[in-house]
Amino acid sequence: MSRLSEKLDLLKNSGRKALIPFVTAGDPNPGFTVPLMHAMVEAGADIIELGMPFSDPMADGPVIQKASERALLHRTTVRDVIAMVASFRETDQTTPVVLMGYLNPVECMGYRIFSDLAGKAGIDGLLTVDMPPEEAGDFIPLLKQSGIDPIFLLAPNSTEARIKKVSAMASGYLYYVSLKGITGAGHLDLKSVEEKLGQIKSITSLPVGVGFGVKSGETAAAIGKLADGVVVGSALVSKIADNLEQPQVAHQEIVELLSVMREAMDKNGEEQ
Amino acid sequence: MSYNLPDENGHFGTYGGVFVAETLMLPLDELKEAYETQMRNPEFLAELDADLQNYVGRPSPLYHAERWSRELGGAQIYLKREDLNHTGAHKVNNCIGQALLAKQMGKKRIIAETGAGQHGVATATVAARLGLECVVYMGAEDIQRQAQNVYRMKLLGAKVVAVEAGSRTLKDALNEALRDWVTNVDDTFYIIGTVAGPHPYPAMVRDFQAIIGREAREQIQKQAGRLPDALIACVGGGSNAIGLFYPFIDDESVQMFGVEAAGDGIETGRHAAPLCAGRPGVLHGNRTYLMEDDNGGIIETHSISAGLDYPGVGPEHAWLKDSGRAEYVNITDKEALEGFHALTKIEGIIPALESSHALAYAMKKAPTMRSDELLLVNLSGRGDKDMHTVAELEGIEW
Numbered sequence: 001m002s003r004l005s006e007k008l009d010l011l012k013n014s015g016r017k018a019l020i021p022f023v024t025a026g027d028p029n030p031g032f033t034v035p036l037m038h039a040m041v042e043a044g045a046d047i048i049e050l051g052m053p054f055s056d057p058m059a060d061g062p063v064i065q066k067a068s069e070r071a072l073l074h075r076t077t078v079r080d081v082i083a084m085v086a087s088f089r090e091t092d093q094t095t096p097v098v099l100m101g102y103l104n105p106v107e108c109m110g111y112r113i114f115s116d117l118a119g120k121a122g123i124d125g126l127l128t129v130d131m132p133p134e135e136a137g138d139f140i141p142l143l144k145q146s147g148i149d150p151i152f153l154l155a156p157n158s159t160e161a162r163i164k165k166v167s168a169m170a171s172g173y174l175y176y177v178s179l180k181g182i183t184g185a186g187h188l189d190l191k192s193v194e195e196k197l198g199q200i201k202s203i204t205s206l207p208v209g210v211g212f213g214v215k216s217g218e219t220a221a222a223i224g225k226l227a228d229g230v231v232v233g234s235a236l237v238s239k240i241a242d243n244l245e246q247p248q249v250a251h252q253e254i255v256e257l258l259s260v261m262r263e264a265m266d267k268n269g270e271e272q
Numbered sequence: 273m274s275y276n277l278p279d280e281n282g283h284f285g286t287y288g289g290v291f292v293a294e295t296l297m298l299p300l301d302e303l304k305e306a307y308e309t310q311m312r313n314p315e316f317l318a319e320l321d322a323d324l325q326n327y328v329g330r331p332s333p334l335y336h337a338e339r340w341s342r343e344l345g346g347a348q349i350y351l352k353r354e355d356l357n358h359t360g361a362h363k364v365n366n367c368i369g370q371a372l373l374a375k376q377m378g379k380k381r382i383i384a385e386t387g388a389g390q391h392g393v394a395t396a397t398v399a400a401r402l403g404l405e406c407v408v409y410m411g412a413e414d415i416q417r418q419a420q421n422v423y424r425m426k427l428l429g430a431k432v433v434a435v436e437a438g439s440r441t442l443k444d445a446l447n448e449a450l451r452d453w454v455t456n457v458d459d460t461f462y463i464i465g466t467v468a469g470p471h472p473y474p475a476m477v478r479d480f481q482a483i484i485g486r487e488a489r490e491q492i493q494k495q496a497g498r499l500p501d502a503l504i505a506c507v508g509g510g511s512n513a514i515g516l517f518y519p520f521i522d523d524e525s526v527q528m529f530g531v532e533a534a535g536d537g538i539e540t541g542r543h544a545a546p547l548c549a550g551r552p553g554v555l556h557g558n559r560t561y562l563m564e565d566d567n568g569g570i571i572e573t574h575s576i577s578a579g580l581d582y583p584g585v586g587p588e589h590a591w592l593k594d595s596g597r598a599e600y601v602n603i604t605d606k607e608a609l610e611g612f613h614a615l616t617k618i619e620g621i622i623p624a625l626e627s628s629h630a631l632a633y634a635m636k637k638a639p640t641m642r643s644d645e646l647l648l649v650n651l652s653g654r655g656d657k658d659m660h661t662v663a664e665l666e667g668i669e670w
């Protein structure tokens with residue numbers, strides 16, 4: 001069983017929900033990322049999504065676009081991101097790490113080389129936003145050989161047929177995008193999230209993480225009631241943007257926000 | 273026609289496809305279905321034809337540039353006069369088609385990206401005529417160098433949004449338009465201005481632009497009695513080129529040359545020639561040749577002409593290149609300016625800087641051909657929008 005499935009099973013059995021922070025690797029500088037990963041785990045993160053910076057982040061809002069730009073100023077490459085995870089793994093062998101980004105930098109490296117190196121570094125999942133399962137036929141077997149779960153998105157307008165197709169090709173978990181839009185956008189419509197998750201759950205037994213629109217302890221708890229995992233990205237990354245002169249403050253504020261979310265999500269469990 | 277690409281999933285060999293986030297999968301499916309249905313609907317086709325005739329002014333003439341041909345001392349050069357279309361370029365052919373489709377699909381809001389501003393102007397024009405809300409995304413850098421087109425779009429009632437991200441040019445405008453589309457999929461139709469983007473755009477835009485080649489094929493046979501020996505067109509995203517090439521693909525005797533922007537010269541790295549100097553990758557929804565660094569980051573392009581300043585190219589061109597059916601060459605800024613002046617002085621036609629790349633290649637190619645050979649060049653647009661750029665480069669005040 002993959003580290004991801006193991007972790008998600010464990011959480012499920014203990015009635016807890018996965019807290020899944022996203023940060024862009026190399027933002028605001030390469031040395032910032034690995035210590036932050038450890039600190040996020042300490043603050044209650046169950047799985048870490050690590051963004052691979054790209055020049056043209058088409059599905060991201062301004063906050064994560066800028067994070068990508070900052071990381072690229074330091075020439076953070078996919079190989080660098082893989083090396084960061086390898087370094088993280090030296091002292092943490094249990095927290096799953098998922099790389100998230102766009103296909104071109106991965107394709108440029110080569111599917112086989114990527115799968116090989118990422119697998120060896122202890123990377124557990126890959127989510128390339130602009131690679132739907134239809135275009136992933138050559139890649140998925142290579143990922144699986146290296147023990148990497150291919151993670152795919154579902155959206156509010158995914159039809160039943162697509163949910164079937166996507167969940168048949170995905171493993172680890174599914175990432176449900178809570179709204180039509182880009183990262184960092186708008187407000188959560190909990191009612192529609194609940195309805196759509198009901199539909200997804202009736203089709204697949206894969207765990208579902210929900211992202212987009214999680215900004216606070218309150219929203220994290222609300223999503224935690226509905227989904228198996230809560231993904232938070234822009235709200236964390238904006239702490240970096242707000243404290244560019246003092247990365248240590250950003251580090252601290254990210255840890256604090258995650259702790260608040262963890263606590264709020266765990267309260268859900270106690271109420272039940 | 274025996275040529276039948278793309279396949280049903282939008283692939284031209286290994287190129288093309290649908291590389292987008294999940295939220296766009298359904299709208300792309302709906303678009304594909306609407307497109308396929310309407311292209312079989314006689315009423316839709318009749319409306320499209322009537323608009324192209326009476327609003328755009330088609331067919332555009334095929335003009336034998338006799339004086340220029342004589343001066344170059346080789347092949348007979350024929351110019352397909354897309355510069356004479358309403359709004360001044362080939363872009364409108366595609367906009368008319370997609371806007372009618374938007375209307376059929378009940379979409380109230382139109383968005384577009386633009387580089388030179390020609391596609392933005394054409395989109396704003398058809399949106400005005402159909403009474404649709406229109407938002408055009410344009411790189412902040414392009415807004416500066418194409419100020420006149422920005423003003424035209426505003427006059428036409430479009431909202432022009434300056435894109436400050438990345439290199440502040442066409443690729444960034446495309447990113448921003450995609451972000452808008454993902455956010456407003458329910459009521460918004462995205463009119464992509466070239467044969468790029470996810471399937472069905474490359475095929476759909478080609479089909480709307482193929483009127484260029486269909487007309488030209490008939491016109492040259494009428495005027496010169498036979499098919500041309502070679503075709504030349506500039507390639508930005510590749511829509512005017514594929515529009516000309518497509519109806520000739522099965523005519524094996526007809527050579528096809530796509531002309532990319534070499535900017536300061538391929539060897540300087542400051543250019544916009546992915547087919548000549550790039551490699552395959554994935555950007556903006558499809559797999560094609562790209563300009564990228566060693567780590568898969570998209571690199572900034574350079575060209576004197578904003579309309580060619582794009583690091584990717586339509587996937588069908590990638591396929592035509594690999595298969596050898598078409599050949600891709602490049603022309604520097606300096607050579608393009610020579611083409612610009614030559615046509616202006618000798619034929620009294622002021623071409624767009626984009627089209628000047630095709631003309632400059634014709635100036636190289638024609639003298640290597642016999643005087644009874646025929647060279648058909650796509651004059652994709654007129655140069656009014658470029659007056660400032662050219663005057664400034666040459667130190668002329670006005």
Ligand SMILES: Cc1ncc(COP(=O)(O)O)c(C=O)c1O
Binds near residue numbers: 363465509512580
């Ligand atoms: C006159 C003209 N020609 C050519 C182009 C390049 O586009 P494409 O390669 O899609 O024809 C443009 C783009 O703005 C243009 O305005």
